[in-house]
Amino acid sequence: MDKLTYLQSTDISLAAVIGYVTEHDESVVIRDKVSDCASLIRAIVSQQISTTVATVIFNRLVDITANNEITAESLVSIPTDSLRDIGLSKQKISYIKGIADALVNRRLDLVGLYAMSDEDAVAELQKIKGIGEWTAQMFALFQMEREDIFPVKDGGIRSAMKKLYSLEDIQDDDLINIADRWKPYRSLACKYLWGALNLGYFKS
Numbered sequence: 001m002d003k004l005t006y007l008q009s010t011d012i013s014l015a016a017v018i019g020y021v022t023e024h025d026e027s028v029v030i031r032d033k034v035s036d037c038a039s040l041i042r043a044i045v046s047q048q049i050s051t052t053v054a055t056v057i058f059n060r061l062v063d064i065t066a067n068n069e070i071t072a073e074s075l076v077s078i079p080t081d082s083l084r085d086i087g088l089s090k091q092k093i094s095y096i097k098g099i100a101d102a103l104v105n106r107r108l109d110l111v112g113l114y115a116m117s118d119e120d121a122v123a124e125l126q127k128i129k130g131i132g133e134w135t136a137q138m139f140a141l142f143q144m145e146r147e148d149i150f151p152v153k154d155g156g157i158r159s160a161m162k163k164l165y166s167l168e169d170i171q172d173d174d175l176i177n178i179a180d181r182w183k184p185y186r187s188l189a190c191k192y193l194w195g196a197l198n199l200g201y202f203k204s
Contacts, residue, residue, distance in 0.1 A: 010182065013164050017160075041096055043139055044135060047135060092130075150187075157193055161193070
């Protein structure tokens with residue numbers, strides 16, 4: 001049984017979502033592969049803003065980096081004013097500069113994360129200022145391609161699950177209990193929930 005068939009067999013509501021996304025545009029569950037550094041910075045840029053706005057700002061950031069490539073070295077050299085001009089907040093600029101410095105000075109080893117468990121990798125990332133649980137989970141889910149990540153605090157996931165399961169009051173424990181039926185492929189389930197959101201599946 002493949003992963004999608006497994007998810008569809010364990011949750012009839014999720015099965016409907018998967019069917020809708022598959023029929024309309026399955027490309028929405030795919031994210032372009034970038035370097036580890038770029039992926040982590042993209043997660044920082046995406047904090048607490050819409051996907052559309054985050055994409056615009058991230059692309060602007062790529063445009064002002066050396067050789068249009070996001071590396072720790074290129075980020076360190078970009079003036080703060082230039083980062084502010086592309087729409088980054090003072091706080092996010094501080095986070096990005098701090099992460100770049102941690103990478104350059106080897107206080108953060110992104111390659112080493114791949115040898116860790118999901119929990120340890122997420123915890124290790126959170127040792128760096130600006131990387132909270134959500135950001136670490138996004139890196140593990142999309143970049144490290146870990147299969148069983150469930151970002152319970154993600155606004156899109158919470159909104160989708162509230163509508164999909166007719167939840168009046170969203171509690172973390174309730175969402176976690178529902179998502180338990182998707183194990184060990186919770187990451188894939190989340191990708192289809194995000195995809196369905198982008199396609200307007202949950203609009204009333």
